[in-house]
Amino acid sequence: MQSTGSWQRESGAFFLKGVRIMKKSRIAAGLGLVIVAAAVAAVAYWHGAAKKEGIRWPQNQALPSFPKPADRLDLISLNTALVYEGEGSGYGQTTGKADGGSWHAVAGTDKAGELIMDVKGITEVPAGETKADFQLSVDQFADENGVVAKLEVIDQQTGKTLGSLEVSNWDFQQENASQTFEVPLTAPDSPHPLELRVMWTGKSSLRLYSVTFQSPRKADEAAMFETLRGVVNSAEPRIYDEDKSGTYWLDALGLSYTRVKDNWQLMDKYRKEVKGIVVYDPDVPDTYNLATTIAGLKKAVVAAPSLLEKLTGEPYKLPIVEDLRGKYKSNIEVYDDLYSRYWSQTTHKVLVGLSPDLKTNLREYAMGIKAAVVWLNPAVPEEEALLNKFMKDMPYGTGLYLGWWPDEQQGVTKTSEFGLATVAADYSSNLSVLSGTSRNITLPKPPVKPPLENKVYLTYIVSDGDNLQYIEGTLPKLWDNPDRGKIPLGWTVSPLMADAMPGVLDYLNRTATDNDVLISGPSGMGYTYPNLWTDQKGLDQFFARTNTYMSRAGMNVLTVWNTVVGPTNPNVGQSIAEHAPSLLGFTSQGNTGVISVYNDSMPGQELQKGYGSSEPDLTTYVEDAMKTWDHNTPLFVGIQAQPWSVSYQDFEQAYDYFKDNKDIAIVRPDVYFELMRESKHLPVHPEP
Known part of the structure; x- marks a missing residue:
């Protein structure tokens, strides 16, 4: 029999009193278990300990949604280098001056035998073997060899010189060319402050650009903490890496954080969520990618052998779930084993491509989505054959390759052959947190189209927005330019932001001025060369999904790439017209200015300049196009330039x-295509 219980709420919790379950009746027992389960669930809910929702990946989503980020995030740095810039003030310089990104001491002018850097009280260098890299240059070689500078790292507490090097004039390979001089040292176990000194002899004019401490131990730790993020953030995003863009996106999106002073505090905090360690083999670098793949499946961290004593000992006592040392002789063996043993357990919607030398950034996301991580070069036949095995198992038309390639064009060509798209993301560092932000995206205000006249309509586009790491790290610097909004400008971004960073996409739409408009980077749902696709049905599916995502993001202009300079094949334009009907139009890279209309509904133009790299590119190609203009019809001139060497000020000067x-x-590009549509007697606003 079962006695009845009564619910009582005390001090913010629920309690079930007097519950007893007898074995005489299966029905009574079952009912009792249900009641107890309900009680436990209620207590868990009241205390905020309900089971986390976890990562969701609906069938119609290109990339998954991570859970909502924690109310307060742990903010960490995984930077493995401690850098002192030569031009920095307050570094104890007693001669020379800051000049052009360096500290410059001029022979015959500045006082010789003095310090051009003297930094004291350095406590951030970890104990053990490390090195200091000094970036120096001489203005010209002296007629006779002689010591130009003495480089020293000193234990400030004991006065002992830990490492030193005398640099002579003839040690430099070229004049006026930065060269690295390495000073190995062993930092003391106890936290003694260090002193860094660069003494200039005056023998030749000398520039000091920077001094960088590089610690193998610190690099091993950073790599391990990156995979700890992979474990922790897959359940609930709680750890954010500030190295890419500081706290810019946290502040912009209203996410709270606490800066972590010592990253090992996170292992103390989240130890219970870690199931063990996967040990990679430093002698076979690609085992790091295999280890990352395994760690994502087993909720483990990846560790170098140097960290095993600490991780397996007190207080962590982590078990080794897999040790990859000594098992492989080549990268082919590594990835062949990954394919044979683990590929069936990972997602086939996404394949991640990361150099094994890059041990942070995208790895936490790769672990969270349980993706295989590889680094295979299509230009190497044996590697290409193995890469083909992975890609043929992926869904044609919707599969994605996240990361990057040894060579851009060869890599994008390979994914295009398999009906896949590349997403540049190898340096994206916080996709797990950003993916969990709200999926409510503010749609931009529609523009006001001016009357069509017989004029030259000119539009400018900033390229490379398909690159998610550019969105995360570089775009904020451009977006915060105080002059932004003074000129009409199209900003390429990725429609995949609707999955990968919806909060960022919403922020850009909300803060865009009337002169800013977001358009899709190449070639919609990822960087691909549509001309190379062999399955028309898969291509149609790709552009249909592009249409859906662009509509959700509030974008209606697409940029299409078939290499940096290639035009668009007719079947591709036809596919866009039929399966992305809500778009105003699309651009391609032919550099001719030719406009084609597909299916009597969709204009596509080969830009006059598809990838400008200097301020003159913004004006010269416009003037060239105008030389053949008859003044009796509208002329449409489109210029796209990359943000790495063309600044916002360059666009302003062109304007x-x-x-x-x-x-x-x-x-703006959207107004540009509205006017173009009107000139071609097409509906200005297409039916969705």
């Missing part, structure tokens, strides 16, 4: 160059 020309109207 100022043309602004007084009454024949030229500079407009």
